[in-house]
Amino acid sequence: MQDFYLIVNWVVSLALLGLGAVSLIKNRSLVLNRVFAFFTVTIGIWIVASYISNDVHNSPHASVIGNYLVFFFSYISGYLLLWFAVALAEDIKTSRRLSKFTIPILLIGLTNFTPLVVAGAKRQGQVYAVEFGPLILLYFLGLVFFLGMAMYVLRKNIKVTSGEQRQHLVILYKCMSIALPIVLITEFILPAITGWFGLTNIGIIPMAIPVAGLYYSVVKLKLFNLQLAVVRSLAYLLTLAIIGSAYGLISYYITTYITLQTSSKWLEELLNVFLIIIAIAAYSPLIKIFRRITNALFYQDAYDPQAFLDELNKNIVSNIEIGILLRHTTAIIQKNLKCEFVQIGIRETDMTPMRIVGTKETDYSREEVKYVREHLLKKGHRRIVADELDQRDSHLKKILDDHKISFIIRLTSRADASGEALAYLIFGYKKSGNVYNSQDYRIVEIIADELVIAIQNALRFEEIENFNVTLQEKVVEATHRLRKANERLKVLDETKDDFISMASHQLRTPLTSIKGYLSMVIEGDTGKITPMQEKMLGQAFFSSQRMVYLIADLLNVSRLKTGKFIIEPSPVNLAEVVEQEMSQLTETAASRNLTLTYEKPKEFPAIMLDETKTRQVIMNFADNAIYYTPAGGHIKVELKETPTTIEFRVIDDGIGVAKSEQPHLFTKFYRAGNARQARPDGTGLGLFMAKKVIVGQGGALIFDSQEGKGSTFGFIFNKSQHAVPASMNKVPEPAKKPAAKKKPAPKKRS
Numbered sequence: 001m002q003d004f005y006l007i008v009n010w011v012v013s014l015a016l017l018g019l020g021a022v023s024l025i026k027n028r029s030l031v032l033n034r035v036f037a038f039f040t041v042t043i044g045i046w047i048v049a050s051y052i053s054n055d056v057h058n059s060p061h062a063s064v065i066g067n068y069l070v071f072f073f074s075y076i077s078g079y080l081l082l083w084f085a086v087a088l089a090e091d092i093k094t095s096r097r098l099s100k101f102t103i104p105i106l107l108i109g110l111t112n113f114t115p116l117v118v119a120g121a122k123r124q125g126q127v128y129a130v131e132f133g134p135l136i137l138l139y140f141l142g143l144v145f146f147l148g149m150a151m152y153v154l155r156k157n158i159k160v161t162s163g164e165q166r167q168h169l170v171i172l173y174k175c176m177s178i179a180l181p182i183v184l185i186t187e188f189i190l191p192a193i194t195g196w197f198g199l200t201n202i203g204i205i206p207m208a209i210p211v212a213g214l215y216y217s218v219v220k221l222k223l224f225n226l227q228l229a230v231v232r233s234l235a236y237l238l239t240l241a242i243i244g245s246a247y248g249l250i251s252y253y254i255t256t257y258i259t260l261q262t263s264s265k266w267l268e269e270l271l272n273v274f275l276i277i278i279a280i281a282a283y284s285p286l287i288k289i290f291r292r293i294t295n296a297l298f299y300q301d302a303y304d305p306q307a308f309l310d311e312l313n314k315n316i317v318s319n320i321e322i323g324i325l326l327r328h329t330t331a332i333i334q335k336n337l338k339c340e341f342v343q344i345g346i347r348e349t350d351m352t353p354m355r356i357v358g359t360k361e362t363d364y365s366r367e368e369v370k371y372v373r374e375h376l377l378k379k380g381h382r383r384i385v386a387d388e389l390d391q392r393d394s395h396l397k398k399i400l401d402d403h404k405i406s407f408i409i410r411l412t413s414r415a416d417a418s419g420e421a422l423a424y425l426i427f428g429y430k431k432s433g434n435v436y437n438s439q440d441y442r443i444v445e446i447i448a449d450e451l452v453i454a455i456q457n458a459l460r461f462e463e464i465e466n467f468n469v470t471l472q473e474k475v476v477e478a479t480h481r482l483r484k485a486n487e488r489l490k491v492l493d494e495t496k497d498d499f500i501s502m503a504s505h506q507l508r509t510p511l512t513s514i515k516g517y518l519s520m521v522i523e524g525d526t527g528k529i530t531p532m533q534e535k536m537l538g539q540a541f542f543s544s545q546r547m548v549y550l551i552a553d554l555l556n557v558s559r560l561k562t563g564k565f566i567i568e569p570s571p572v573n574l575a576e577v578v579e580q581e582m583s584q585l586t587e588t589a590a591s592r593n594l595t596l597t598y599e600k601p602k603e604f605p606a607i608m609l610d611e612t613k614t615r616q617v618i619m620n621f622a623d624n625a626i627y628y629t630p631a632g633g634h635i636k637v638e639l640k641e642t643p644t645t646i647e648f649r650v651i652d653d654g655i656g657v658a659k660s661e662q663p664h665l666f667t668k669f670y671r672a673g674n675a676r677q678a679r680p681d682g683t684g685l686g687l688f689m690a691k692k693v694i695v696g697q698g699g700a701l702i703f704d705s706q707e708g709k710g711s712t713f714g715f716i717f718n719k720s721q722h723a724v725p726a727s728m729n730k731v732p733e734p735a736k737k738p739a740a741k742k743k744p745a746p747k748k749r750s
Contacts, residue, residue: 031095032087039084042077046070047207050187054127063121063128071112071139074187078146079105081176085150088168089157108142111135130191140188147180159390166388167435168217175213179206242286243279251275305443305644306718308336309700316450322346322458326357329451334359337440340404340428344411346455347373347423351463358426368399376410377420382448383409387435404428406436409444411452423455439644446700446716453663507551515544552616556689567696571724572611574646575604578639581618589626589635596626598637607646607722613693620686621650621713627679628711629654638714646722649702649714657705666691666701674707687713698722 021037046069053066086094111117117139120131154173158166183206190196254271312332319325330342343358356364375396376384385407386400400408406429410421425448430436518541520526522534529537556565582598589596625635629652638649657665661672669684676682694701694715702714 031099032084035080035083035087039077039080042073042080043207046073046077049073053121053130060121060123060128064118067118067121067128067130068113070187071117072109075109075112075139075143075146076106078143078150082146082150082153085153085157085169085172088165088172089153089161090165091153091157112139124196129195132192136192140192143188144184147184151176151180171213171217172210175210179209182206243282246279303336303338305439306698306721308332308443309446310698311336312447313450313700316454320458320461322455322462323357325454325458329454330358333447337427337436337443338431339406340431342428343426344451344455345369345424345426346459347421349459351466352459356426360428362403364403372396372399372408373421373424376408376424381410382412383407383441383444385436406430409448411448411455422452425451442642442645449704457663507547511544511547511551515541515548518544550683550685554685556692565692565696567610567613567693569608569610569697569722571606572609572614573604573606574609574614574648575601575639577611577615578618578637578648581615582622582637584619585622585626592626592629593631594626594629595634596622596637597635598639601639601641604639604641605646605719606724607717607719608724609697609717609722610693614697617690617693617715618648620690624686624713625650625652625654625711628652628675641719644719646717646719647702647714648716649712651710651712653710656707656709656711658707662703662705665703690715 021040049066049069051066053063053070083095083098086098114133116133116135118130119133121128122131123129151173154169154176158169158173161169251272254275312329315328315332316325319328326344326346330344333339334342341358341360341362343356343360343362345356346352346354348354354369356362375393384396386397386405389397389400400406406427408427409425411423411425412421425444427436427444518537521529522537522541578598579600582596586596622635622637629635633653636649636651638647638651640647655674655678657672658674664670665672666687668688670688671682671684690713691701697717698721699715699717702712702716705711
C-alpha cells in the first residue's frame with residue numbers, strides 16, 4: 001500500500017511541477033504564470049514531504065523534518081492559492097497588495113521549522129503521529145484564512161466574469177471545493193481532535209482532483225495558452241513510450257534466445273544496433289500518427305480564420321438572392337465553427353415578412369421572438385450569451401436553453417448599434433461540448449459587420465424583384481437598350497483606359513525630372529535661395545508629388561485591367577512603416593489645428609507584405625482623415641497585434657460617410673457627396689486601390705462610419721498566413737523616404 005501512495009504522490013507532484021514549469025517558460029513576465037509556478041512547487045513539495053513524514057521506514061527524526069516541510073509548504077501554498085485566485089480573476093490592485101505581504105508571511109511561515117509548531121513525532125501503527133507545539137492553532141487559523149479567502153475570491157468573481165475566464169474560475173472553485181475539505185479533515189482537523197493519524201496518507205490523494213482540473217483548463221479552455229505545448233508533449237511521450245517498450249521487449253527476448261543457443265556477444269550487439277536503427281526509423285511515422293490522434297482529441301474545434309472569412313466573403317459576393325445567401329452563409333458558419341446549428345432571423349418590415357433561415361428548423365413562438373428582440377434592444381448589447389445571464393434574466397435564459405441556443409448577435413451597423421436590428425445571428429452549442437472562445441467571438445463580430453451590408457443589399461434586391469413582376473415587359477425592353485448602351489460603354493471604357501495608360505506613362509517622365517530639379521533647388525544644390533523662394537518651390541514640389549501619386553493610381557488601375565497588377569511581398573516591420581508615414585503628416589495635421597496621435601508598439605513582429613503598396617494604403621487612410629476632419633478634431637492611429645492577427649486602424653471624428661453611400665465607397669471613381677463638397681479635387685481612386693491592395697495580399701478591410709461623427713478605416717491580416725519564412729528571418733529596415741529641407745510632406749488623395 002505504501003508503494004501505491006508513493007506512486008500517486010510522485011505522479012501528482014510531477015504533473016503539477018511540469019505544468020508550472022511550462023507556464024513559467026511560456027510567459028514569465030505575467031504575475032499569474034509566476035504565482036502559479038511557485039504554487040505548484042509548494043504543493044509538490046508538500047505532497048512528497050507528507051509521504052516522507054508518514055513513512056514508518058524512516059526514523060522519527062526524518063518524520064519531524066518531513067512534518068516541518070509539510071506545515072511550512074502547506075501554509076505557503078494556502079497564501080499562494082489566494083494570490084493565484086486573485087490573479088486569475090484579473091484583480092490587479094489586490095494582487096499588488098498581496099505581493100507586499102510576501103516577505104512577512106514567509107517570515108511567519110519559518111516558525112513551522114521550530115518545535116513551536118511540530119514538537120516531535122512518534123510511531124502510530126503504519127504512520128507517524130505528530131506532537132503539536134504551542135503555535136499549532138495560529139498555524140491552522142492562518143491556513144484556514146488563506147484557503148477561505150481564496151474560495152471567497154473565486155466565488156465572488158464567478159458571478160461578475162464571463163466567457164473563458166469564468167470557466168477557469170468555476171473549474172478551480174469546484175475542484176478545490178471537493179479536495180480542500182478532504183485534505184483539511186484527514187491531514188489536520190481529525191489528527192488534531194482525535195490524535196489519530198491513520199488517514200494522513202490517504203488525505204493527500206485528493207490533490208489529484210485540482211491537478212486534473214488545471215490540466216482540463218489548459219487543454220480545453222486554453223489557460224496560460226499552453227494547449228499546444230501539452231498536446232505536443234503528450235504526442236512525444238506516447239511515441240517514446242511505444243518505441244521504448246517495443247525495443248525493450250524485443251531486445252530482451254532476442255537476447256534470451258541467443259544466450260540459450262549460443263554465447264556469441266558480437267551477434268547480440270549486431271542485433272541491438274539493428275533494433276536501434278529500426279526504432280529511429282519508426283519515430284517519424286509514429287509521431288505523425290500520435291499528432292493526428294492528439295489533434296483529433298484536443299483540436300477538434302480548430303479552424304483557419306482566414307480561410308473561413310475568404311469562403312464566407314466569396315459566398316456573400318456571389319449570392320444576391322436572400323434565401324440562397326442565408327442558407328449558404330449559415331452552412332459555412334456551422335461547418336467552420338462546428339456548432340450544432342446556425343440560424344439567421346430577419347425581422348419583418350413593410351415590404352418583407354419575418355423569416356428564420358438556417359441549418360436547423362426550429363419552431364419559435366411569436367411571443368418568444370418578441371421577448372428576445374425587446375430584451376436585446378433594451379439591454380443595448382450587440383451580443384448576448386446564455387451562460388452569462390444571471391437570475392434577473394431567468395426567463396430569457398430559459399428560452400435560450402429550451403431551444404439549445406448558446407448566444408445571439410444582433411446584425412446592425414456599429415453606427416446604429418442602439419436601434420432595432422436588421423436581423424439576428426443565432427448559434428447553437430458546439431458539437432464538442434466546448435465553449436466559444438475569444439477568437440470565435442472576434443470572427444463572429446467580423447462576419448456580423450459583413451452580413452449587415454450583404455443582407456441589406458439582398459433585401460433591396462428582393463424588393464426590386466417583387467416590384468418588377470408587374471413591369472416585366474418594360475424591364476425586358478429596358479434591358480435590351482441597356483445591353484446596347486453597355487456594349488458602347490465598354491468600348492468607351494477601353495478607349496478611356498488606353499488613353500489614361502498612355503497619358504500616365506507620358507506624364508511620369510517629365511514629372512520625375514521636375515521633382516528632381518525642384519528638390520535640388522530647395523536643398524541648395526544650385527545656390528542659396530530666399531525663404532519666399534523656398535516656400536513657393538516647396539508648394540510646387542508638393543503639387544508635383546501629388547501628381548506623381550495620381551499618376552501611380554491611374555497606372556495601377558490600368559494594370560488591374562490588363563492583369564499586370566502584381567503583389568511583391570517581403571519581410572516588413574509594419575510598426576516602423578506606420579511611424580515613418582505618420583511623421584510626414586505631423587506638420588500638415590498641426591497646420592489644420594488637428595491632433596494626430598500614434599503610439600508605436602515597443603515590439604512588433606515582421607510580416608510578409610508588399611511594402612510600397614501597403615505604405616500607399618496607410619498614407620491614404622491617414623491623409624483622408626486629415627482632410628475630412630474639421631479644425632480642432634482628433635485623429636488616432638492604432639497598430640496592434642493579437643494572438644492571431646495584425647490590425648491597423650485610423651480613427652477620426654470628422655464628417656463621416658452617409659449610411660446610404662457606404663456600400664459604394666470602395667468602388668472605382670466613387671466619392672461620397674459630403675467628401676466632394678469638402679474637397680472637389682479628389683479622384684475616388686484611393687479607397688478603390690486600397691481595397692485591391694489589402695484583399696490582394698489576403699487581408700480584409702476594416703470600415704465603420706457615421707455621418708457627422710467620424711470614421712474608422714483600416715485593415716486586418718492573419719499572422720500565420722503572412723509569417724516570415726525561416727529563410728528570411730533577417731528583416732531589413734523599412735525604406736525611409738528622403739525629406740527635403742522644410743519641404744512639405746507629399747500627400748496622396750482618394
